[in-house]
Amino acid sequence: MTKKLKIVVLAKQVPDTRNVGKNAMKEDGTVNRAALPAIFNPEDMNALEQALRLKDRFPGSQVLLLTMGPSRAAEIIREGYYRGADGGVLLTDRKFAGADTLATSYALSMAIKKIGPDIIIAGRQAIDGDTAQVGPQVAEKLNYPQVTYAEDITGFDGDKLVVKRRLERGVETVKTPLPAVITVHATAPDCRPRHAKHLMKYKHARTFTEEQDNEHNSYLPIEAKTNLRIPEWGVADVGGDEIHYGLSGSPTKVKKIENIVHQAKESKILTSSFEDIDSLIKELFSSHTIG
Amino acid sequence: MANFYKDNNDLKFQFSHPLMSKIVRLKEQDFKDSGNIDYAPSSFEDTVDSYDKVMEILGEICGDVIFPNSEEVDHSGPHHENGRVTYAKGTQQNQDTLTQAGLYGMSLPREFGGLNFSMVPYVMAAEIVARADAGFANIWGLQDCAETIHEFATEEIKEEFLPRIHQGETCSMDLTEPDAGSDLQAVMLKATLNEQDGMWYLNGVKRFITNGDAQIKLVLARSEENTTDGRGLSYFVHDQKWGGVTVRRIENKLGIKGSPTCELVFSNAPAKLVGERRMGLIKYVMSLMNGARLGVGAQSVGISEAAYREALKYAHERAQFGKPIIQFPAVYEMLAVIKAKLQASRALLYETTRFVDVYKSYGFIAETRKLTPEERTESKQYQKLADMFTPMLKLMASEYSNQNAYDSLQIHGGSGFMKDYPIERIYRDARITTIYEGTSQLQVVAAQRYVTNGGYMSQLREYENRPVKAEYEQLKKIIAEMTNQYEKAVEMLIGKDNEYIDFHARRVVEMAAHITMSYLLLNDAQIDSSFDNSAQIYITKAQSWNDERFNYLKNFSPCQLSAFQAIKEEHVKEA
Numbered sequence: 127m128t129k130k131l132k133i134v135v136l137a138k139q140v141p142d143t144r145n146v147g148k149n150a151m152k153e154d155g156t157v158n159r160a161a162l163p164a165i166f167n168p169e170d171m172n173a174l175e176q177a178l179r180l181k182d183r184f185p186g187s188q189v190l191l192l193t194m195g196p197s198r199a200a201e202i203i204r205e206g207y208y209r210g211a212d213g214g215v216l217l218t219d220r221k222f223a224g225a226d227t228l229a230t231s232y233a234l235s236m237a238i239k240k241i242g243p244d245i246i247i248a249g250r251q252a253i254d255g256d257t258a259q260v261g262p263q264v265a266e267k268l269n270y271p272q273v274t275y276a277e278d279i280t281g282f283d284g285d286k287l288v289v290k291r292r293l294e295r296g297v298e299t300v301k302t303p304l305p306a307v308i309t310v311h312a313t314a315p316d317c318r319p320r321h322a323k324h325l326m327k328y329k330h331a332r333t334f335t336e337e338q339d340n341e342h343n344s345y346l347p348i349e350a351k352t353n354l355r356i357p358e359w360g361v362a363d364v365g366g367d368e369i370h371y372g373l374s375g376s377p378t379k380v381k382k383i384e385n386i387v388h389q390a391k392e393s394k395i396l397t398s399s400f401e402d403i404d405s406l407i408k409e410l411f412s413s414h415t416i417g
Numbered sequence: 418m419a420n421f422y423k424d425n426n427d428l429k430f431q432f433s434h435p436l437m438s439k440i441v442r443l444k445e446q447d448f449k450d451s452g453n454i455d456y457a458p459s460s461f462e463d464t465v466d467s468y469d470k471v472m473e474i475l476g477e478i479c480g481d482v483i484f485p486n487s488e489e490v491d492h493s494g495p496h497h498e499n500g501r502v503t504y505a506k507g508t509q510q511n512q513d514t515l516t517q518a519g520l521y522g523m524s525l526p527r528e529f530g531g532l533n534f535s536m537v538p539y540v541m542a543a544e545i546v547a548r549a550d551a552g553f554a555n556i557w558g559l560q561d562c563a564e565t566i567h568e569f570a571t572e573e574i575k576e577e578f579l580p581r582i583h584q585g586e587t588c589s590m591d592l593t594e595p596d597a598g599s600d601l602q603a604v605m606l607k608a609t610l611n612e613q614d615g616m617w618y619l620n621g622v623k624r625f626i627t628n629g630d631a632q633i634k635l636v637l638a639r640s641e642e643n644t645t646d647g648r649g650l651s652y653f654v655h656d657q658k659w660g661g662v663t664v665r666r667i668e669n670k671l672g673i674k675g676s677p678t679c680e681l682v683f684s685n686a687p688a689k690l691v692g693e694r695r696m697g698l699i700k701y702v703m704s705l706m707n708g709a710r711l712g713v714g715a716q717s718v719g720i721s722e723a724a725y726r727e728a729l730k731y732a733h734e735r736a737q738f739g740k741p742i743i744q745f746p747a748v749y750e751m752l753a754v755i756k757a758k759l760q761a762s763r764a765l766l767y768e769t770t771r772f773v774d775v776y777k778s779y780g781f782i783a784e785t786r787k788l789t790p791e792e793r794t795e796s797k798q799y800q801k802l803a804d805m806f807t808p809m810l811k812l813m814a815s816e817y818s819n820q821n822a823y824d825s826l827q828i829h830g831g832s833g834f835m836k837d838y839p840i841e842r843i844y845r846d847a848r849i850t851t852i853y854e855g856t857s858q859l860q861v862v863a864a865q866r867y868v869t870n871g872g873y874m875s876q877l878r879e880y881e882n883r884p885v886k887a888e889y890e891q892l893k894k895i896i897a898e899m900t901n902q903y904e905k906a907v908e909m910l911i912g913k914d915n916e917y918i919d920f921h922a923r924r925v926v927e928m929a930a931h932i933t934m935s936y937l938l939l940n941d942a943q944i945d946s947s948f949d950n951s952a953q954i955y956i957t958k959a960q961s962w963n964d965e966r967f968n969y970l971k972n973f974s975p976c977q978l979s980a981f982q983a984i985k986e987e988h989v990k991e992a
Contacts, residue, residue: 144418319518320474322532326456326467 129282131187133177134241135206136234136248136261137170139199143253156383157254164198166205169249173310175317176279177247178210183281188212190241194222194233200333203356207328208320215241216333219360221371227255229375231263236364238268245287246307250275258309265307272307273300277314333358419484421545422476425722427760428541429472430945431767432465437537440771441465443778444535446785454527468538474518475542479549483511487550490675491842500663502630502677511553516585525563526781529575530583536774537767540715544766547719551846552673554719555627558712562588562635565705566654568780569692574654578633589631590705591623591681598625599859601637601698602647606683608638617653617690619661619683627853629679630664632657635705636688637697650697653688661686672845707804709854710811711773714766717814717850720843721759721821727840728752728825731832748828755821757938757955760948762814764937765930769806776800805872806933808855808863813930815850816857822847858923865922868907873929877903880936885943892956896935899963903928906967917975924966931959 141162143150149161174191181187191206191214193199203214217237225233238246246265251258258274265272277292286301292311302308331354361371369375396402410416422428441464450457458464486507496503504512515521524539525531547554563582566575582588597603606621619638623629634655641649655662661684668678692701732743732752742748779788779796788796822844826833833840851857867873877900885893906925910918935956942948 319478319514321517322471322474322519322523323456324519325470325474326458326532329466329470 419480529579
């Protein structure tokens, strides 16, 4: 089979919430992004691997990363390059700022329409928000079928893509027509390592914005610089209705943020006496664990 | 999420050495590939930045894949069946991951798919891999064979074999035979030229061959009939695809158990000649051996690093008498000495590597243009330094890795003797480093000529001439006194008969080595004060080690030798 696929991988730059220290939260209860290193969202990495495996199987296929964020999120595109992707787009615009999952999905879907891929692969969810909404919402906005919780894209059956899904009590194999959105679960294979040669080449890739305020690769010839330019798209590039972008497109309103202190108590030893059982039942009632 | 490069500042430190700019400029031949090959660097900063970032890739693989696999690999080992070897599952995964990351062929030129890295990052990679799994470090390190092909083989052979290294094909160097170990002149494996097809055919047996079932093999064989010494040996390359080599057995070893050690049978195995006939041992194996000894130096430092980390961790965790054992002088002295020996041997490792780097690059440049007289002089000077430092490094780094593994296990107490902690594996893995690629005793033989011809002395004086900051003058004075003492020790040997010199050789070689490492640590401390403690500890320890050697030599009268010689008449008594 000589399929040449155009695959878009949706990836997000997230604060690394896996090793949080004292400074992880600000006074107001929001994430202190400055204190946490910015990383490639782990499940998006699993998604990238699935895309690269399709490219291995169908030579000539193209893997593109799509990410939305501030200028520094260009690192996501570079990271994709290092591992074997062919390119990517940074969606960045002040008008995108303050987006919740709905406004994000709108922006991503507009960009995807412009790219026109066969397959869109994303991580199941990001470790900062844990909503798992963006992938499915993108599918809805594009009116594409969606396959969530994917663990392995096994190949094609005719024109349909065959995907194994990791469910709570087993594995389900489904077939989907293309184009489709697939979200990948953490149990899918880890992403391959960075490739030394890709790294040495693409470490010089910069967005126009980065080039303006960064003298780092000033020693590169102009021609090499423009060949390695990472495109930045704003609202003007992807079109659409401005009302659906950023804050105005975000119905999610944060009502209240509470600081929860997990009180890890030592285990309590109860006897089988009536008093102990009675006090336990009362405690469980009052903590709303039962009743 | 461990990274064995990023968690160790002493590694990146090496890239800041003043000689690096020369090394990079020579290796990149003034950045001739820039603009032609998309991953070639365009400046010194660009190159060193790539070294740093690529070491990061390697460090992550070592931390997240190779080290976690090491216990299981040690336990299950390779499998031998029907004349072939299958790696342990973890070994294969290590190999595949490093290949996927494009790290193989690190030092080969880009035209053969390599990264064209200089020796410093290449040796660093070997060190980091060895820290993760010393046994796997052999499979990784055998890409050194490609260096020999690159240096000495014809263009045709280079094109046939070199690009396959980057694809992940592995190598072996087939030298040892049942009756030819330290004495390689006794190699018997027979090579016969077939005039019709121009190929050579190999027949015989090789033993103790690391990774013996490799795709690409370099074989030392006797090509000249009716010869018995090294001058009848030539060097060959054999492709596994050509057939004719089977693995008769694999050894059951004390350590480095993941690395298959094979006994091989060659029956009419086709091969191609590398370089010139009769130069096999004299030229090519000597070159390969120097590379391999540098590799064992790196492996030893990696093992020392692993041993140090395990000891430090355990000494903090383990409490006795109401406090962590690291609080006790008997324990913290041991730990501080482990660290000092580790950093001293690392300093020697990279100093040696830099010397190798410069002269090797000149060698490759000389293939494309004539070197200027100044360049030729400099190349020779660095080659001499490399030849001088390589046996000293192999000797000291391997002995220190054993001492460090021993002390680290001691800090673990009874737990260290159990299979529950990595230190028991590290301890077993360390043991081979003083044996293979030339035993410590043979390194002394290689080094002692630089004692008697003044080679070490002149380099020590060179170090002595380098100015130091005022606060280091006191330490420097100690080293200068040690140097004078060493000079006296050498004088005591000059003019004595060979047996007498051989008898004391290790003592004086070690004295020179202690002084060398003292200077190197002092030098590191000038640049980065994090080396201060190790410099101070090492230099004062070295002073007392040298005093002991000097006193022994001074008080030794030639007639005492006979007491030692008497042992030759003893035999094992049987009831």
